[in-house]
Amino acid sequence: MPLPQTEAPGYLTSQLAARGVRLTRQRRTILAVIETAKRHLDASQILRKARAVHADVDRVTVYRTLALLKRHGLIDELDLMHMEGEKHFYERRTQREHIHMTCIGCGQVIEFESRLFDKLKKQIATECQFHIKVARMELGGYCAKCRA
């Protein structure tokens, strides 16, 4: 009879391990939540989902783990045009940065990748001599379904 298994390490977990970061049970739980999220989650949603797995995860630990991941460049923090309060949303950092569109009508978030976006960042880097660490492009407006 197999013992309850620790979650198989995903990308975030192995990245942190590789950097010599201590992997506590709480951190593993939070990382798993972020790994498997299908939408952009805010801190309290991450807390709720983490607690469903291990009830003893604290809100502070969620915030601290998010800060850790940000520091290591493994997640991106989004504002999504502050559609509902000032909270932040999080997503795994992907190979290619993308644009987030939030619909004022239905609240859905659409993601979009564009060569033009990459090109624009290159232009800025060159023309402004600016060494980009994070690029965030967020739009507010109406999606196809909600437009008047």
Next chain:
Amino acid sequence: MPLPQTEAPGYLTSQLAARGVRLTRQRRTILAVIETAKRHLDASQILRKARAVHADVDRVTVYRTLALLKRHGLIDELDLMHMEGEKHFYERRTQREHIHMTCIGCGQVIEFESRLFDKLKKQIATECQFHIKVARMELGGYCAKCRA
């Protein structure tokens, strides 16, 4: 002997007047501060500057006036990558949207206009059928002086 003059109405003031918005002394004061700002100001900076003119302007009125201007699309709200807390910064909405770069080293904010940026927004509007109301592109990184 001329009476102390009410500030000459600027763009924001006349825009609001044209829309039938009541122009109180407090609002005029706050608008004048935003009109004449040389940098991006946050709410408490706007309050401080407004109070230097009329001591009886309240913090709440600043927030309410900012919300009013946002609602009328006359100002833009910026996060500037949350370099110092979660406060927002404000600027008059200009004819042409531009990009904001915040230097992680010295904190300076650089503005940049780009045809590529305009083109990218058009691409999004067309390809995603998304009717853009606000576009915000903010970058964090190192300016020419601060880069390693």
Next chain:
DNA sequence: TTGAAATTGAAATTCATTTTCAATTCGATG
């Protein structure tokens, strides 16, 4: 002039996030 609607300020409240600090856990070393 009058009365309804808009605006205001002051205090209290909300909400997300951060700090503090004592207790616990981890993991390298003896």
Next chain:
DNA sequence: CATCGAATTGAAAATGAATTTCAATTTCAA
């Protein structure tokens, strides 16, 4: 295996920005 110091944790308190509440005041149109 024991131990010691550093890292991590949780619970409570604190912070900081922004918002709500509500009574008093101002404004404007009739």
